Amino acid sequence: xxxxxxxxxxEFRARLREWLAKVLPTLPAxxxxxxxxxxxxxxxxxxxxxxxxxxxxxxxxxxxxTRLIFLEETERAGAPYVGANFVGLLHAGPTIAAxxxxxxxxxxLPHILRGDEVWCQGFSEPDAGSDLAALRTRAWRDGDDYVxxxxxxxxxxxxxxxxxxxxxxxxxxxxRHRGITWLAMPMDADxxxxxxxxxxxxxxEFAEVFLDEVRVPAANRVGEENDGWRVTLVTLSxxxxxxxxxxxxxxxxVLGELARAARDNGRWDDPVLxxxxxxxxxxxxxxxxxxxxxxxxxxxxxxxxxxxxxxFKLRYSHARQELYDTAADVLGPDxxxxxxxxxxxxxxxxxxxxxxxxxxxxxxxxxxxxLGLPKGR
Amino acid sequence: MRFRLTEDxxxxxxxxxxxxxxxxxxxxxxxxxxxxxxxxxxxxxELGAAGLFALRLPETEGGAGLGxxxxxxxxxxxxxxxxxxxxLATHLAAGTVPGAxxxxxxxxxxxxxxxxxxxxxxxxxxxxTGAVPLRSADPLTPLHRVPGAAGGGxxxxxxVLLTAAEQLGTAxxxxxxxxxxxxxxxxxxxxIGAFQAVKHLCADMLVRAETARAAVYAAAVTAAPADVxxxxxxxxxxxxxxxxxxxxxxxxxxxxWEAEVHLHLKRAWVRARRGGGGAVAEEALAxxxxxxx
Numbered sequence: 001x002x003x004x005x006x007x008x009x010x011e012f013r014a015r016l017r018e019w020l021a022k023v024l025p026t027l028p029a030x031x032x033x034x035x036x037x038x039x040x041x042x043x044x045x046x047x048x049x050x051x052x053x054x055x056x057x058x059x060x061x062x063x064x065x066t067r068l069i070f071l072e073e074t075e076r077a078g079a080p081y082v083g084a085n086f087v088g089l090l091h092a093g094p095t096i097a098a099x100x101x102x103x104x105x106x107x108x109l110p111h112i113l114r115g116d117e118v119w120c121q122g123f124s125e126p127d128a129g130s131d132l133a134a135l136r137t138r139a140w141r142d143g144d145d146y147v148x149x150x151x152x153x154x155x156x157x158x159x160x161x162x163x164x165x166x167x168x169x170x171x172x173x174x175x176r177h178r179g180i181t182w183l184a185m186p187m188d189a190d191x192x193x194x195x196x197x198x199x200x201x202x203x204x205e206f207a208e209v210f211l212d213e214v215r216v217p218a219a220n221r222v223g224e225e226n227d228g229w230r231v232t233l234v235t236l237s238x239x240x241x242x243x244x245x246x247x248x249x250x251x252x253x254v255l256g257e258l259a260r261a262a263r264d265n266g267r268w269d270d271p272v273l274x275x276x277x278x279x280x281x282x283x284x285x286x287x288x289x290x291x292x293x294x295x296x297x298x299x300x301x302x303x304x305x306x307x308x309x310x311x312f313k314l315r316y317s318h319a320r321q322e323l324y325d326t327a328a329d330v331l332g333p334d335x336x337x338x339x340x341x342x343x344x345x346x347x348x349x350x351x352x353x354x355x356x357x358x359x360x361x362x363x364x365x366x367x368x369x370x371l372g373l374p375k376g377r
Numbered sequence: 378m379r380f381r382l383t384e385d386x387x388x389x390x391x392x393x394x395x396x397x398x399x400x401x402x403x404x405x406x407x408x409x410x411x412x413x414x415x416x417x418x419x420x421x422x423e424l425g426a427a428g429l430f431a432l433r434l435p436e437t438e439g440g441a442g443l444g445x446x447x448x449x450x451x452x453x454x455x456x457x458x459x460x461x462x463x464x465l466a467t468h469l470a471a472g473t474v475p476g477a478x479x480x481x482x483x484x485x486x487x488x489x490x491x492x493x494x495x496x497x498x499x500x501x502x503x504x505x506t507g508a509v510p511l512r513s514a515d516p517l518t519p520l521h522r523v524p525g526a527a528g529g530g531x532x533x534x535x536x537v538l539l540t541a542a543e544q545l546g547t548a549x550x551x552x553x554x555x556x557x558x559x560x561x562x563x564x565x566x567x568x569i570g571a572f573q574a575v576k577h578l579c580a581d582m583l584v585r586a587e588t589a590r591a592a593v594y595a596a597a598v599t600a601a602p603a604d605v606x607x608x609x610x611x612x613x614x615x616x617x618x619x620x621x622x623x624x625x626x627x628x629x630x631x632x633x634w635e636a637e638v639h640l641h642l643k644r645a646w647v648r649a650r651r652g653g654g655g656a657v658a659e660e661a662l663a664x665x666x667x668x669x670x
Contacts, residue, residue: 001382001386001446001598002378002380003380003595003598003599004378005378065378068378256666259663259667260666260667268667274660274663275656275660277663277666278659279610279659279662281603281607281662281665282606282610282611282659283607283611285592285604285607285662286589286591286607286611289594290587290588292378292380293380293591295378296378296379296380296381297381311583311587311588314580314581314584315584315588360573363573363577363581364576364580366584367579367580368576370583371552371556371580372556373556373568373571373575373576374560374567374570374571375571376567
C-alpha cells in the first residue's frame, strides 16, 4: 500500500501545477447557470486551453492515476470544471473511441478534444429513467437513414449541444436489453425540438427533447444495430468510476471554509454542530481514500472501473447532501438567502441521490453484482 | 500511488486467516460462548509463536520488523474471527513487558474507566487500583471498571487504529454473514435476499465496510492523527451498524444465543468504548480543520 507519487506521477503533478499557476490568474469567472450560451463558450474555451497545453485527452489516454492527479490538481487550483463538455469528454468520446469505426473516430474525437463541439446525452425518457432499458424512442431504417421519433428527458446542455448520444429502439420485438441502438444525432436536424426544464435550483440546465421523424444517417450508428445496450454499459461503468473525483476535493475545501465561517460567526461554540463537522471531515477524508483505492484497483485491472464506483457514488451522494445541510446550519438565517453560494449548492446537491442512477438502483447493483444476492425487487 | 495490497500483504492476510480458521473455528467460538470467559493460554502462546504480538518489533529484538499496514491487516483478521483476549494490550506491550512478544505473558491494559481481561492477565498497562468486576455485556470479554477514571479520553494512535482495524474485520464479517443468510433463507417462496428491503440493508453494510476499509488502510500508511481519527469513526460506525443490520437480516433467529451475530455485535460495543473513538475523534477532526491557514 503506497499513497505517494511515483517519480513520473510527481513530475506530471509538478508540471501541471506550474502550468495552472500560470494560466489561471488571467482566466475570467465562469458565467452564471442562467447563461448557458455563455457557459458553452467558456467551457469550450477552457477545453481549447487544455488542448493547446497537451492536457486535452487526459480523460482518455492517460492512466487512471494520472487522471486522478489531473482532477485533484485542477480542482485544488480552482480551475474550471469540465462543464458543458462533460458528455463529450466523459461519455460519448470514450464510447466512440472504444466502439467507433476509424471514420467515426476521425470525425468526432478531434472536435471533442479541441473543444469545438458540445454533446448531450439522450438516454433517459419520461418512462425510462432508472429503468433505462424500458426506453421507447423508436428508429426505423429508411434507405441510408434512421428515422427517429419519440422523446428524451433530463438532457443536460441540450439547448447548447451540437450532438446527442442517442439511444433508440430499433427492434421492438426483441427482449428489452436487445433491440437498442446507439446513434450520434446532430441537434440541428429537422424535427428536433428542445424545451428547457427549470430545476428546483431555479436554473435551466436540462431539457426535454422531442424527436419527430428526425433523419439520422446510418453512418452515425456506433456499434452494431441492436447492440446499443452493450455499447452503453461501457459508458455507464465509466460514469460511476471516477467521474466525481474533482468534486470530493472541492467538498473537502468547502468543509474547511465552513469550519472557518462557523468560527467567525460563533457557531463553532455549539458542540453538536462542531462534532457534525468533525464527522464530515472523516467522511470526506475516507471518500478521498476510497477514490484512491478504486483508481489503484482500476489501474491494476487495466483501466476498467469496477463496482467500487457504485459503492463510492452511494456514499458520496449522501455525504454531499449532508455537507450542504450542515452549511445551512452554519449560515443560520443566511441559509435561506439564494445569493449565498452554499445555498444554491445545497439545492443542486438534492439531485445527487437521483442522477446517474438513484441510490436505490445503486444499492440493487451493489447487492446483486458485488454481493451476489438473487435478482428481484 | 499504488494504494492496494502488495503480494506480501495479501499473503500475510491469507496466512493469518488460515491460522485463525484452524485454531479458532466456529466450534471453538460456540464452546467459548457457552461457558464463562476463559483465556486459552495455549492459543495465546501459539499466537505469540506465530508472531502476532511481535509483528512490529525490529528483527533484532525478535520481531518481524513489519509496519502498521501489516498490523492493521492482522487485527482486521482477528476482528473478523472474533478472537477473544487482550490482543491489543499484549501487542502494545511487546518489547516493553517481558514475555509479551512471545505470548508467554498475557497483558491487559487500563483504557479510561474499563479494563478488558484483568483477571487473566500477568501484567497490566496502566493503574487498575480499585478495579471492580462488572457483568460484561460481551460474554467473551470480561470487564472491570476502574472507579474515578475518566472515560473517552485520548489514547495512543496505534491503539485507536488497531481498534479500528478490528472493527473493520467485524463489519466485513457481519456483511458476509448477512449475505450468506439472505441467500439461503427462504420466505414467501424465495430467498429473502431477493427482496429489495433486505438487499438494501446488505448493500449499505458493504458500503460502510468498504469506506471504512479505505480509511483504515490509508491511516495505516500515513499514521497521520486526523487519518487515524477518521478511520476509527468510520470503522466504529461500520461495525456497530453492520452487526445490528446483520441481526436484522437474520430475523428472529438473530435474536437467539445460537446465532453468532450477537457475539460480534457485543464485541463491537466493547471496542467502541475504547479511548479515541466517538466524540474524541470528532472533536479532533474538527480542530484539525481549523489548524490550517
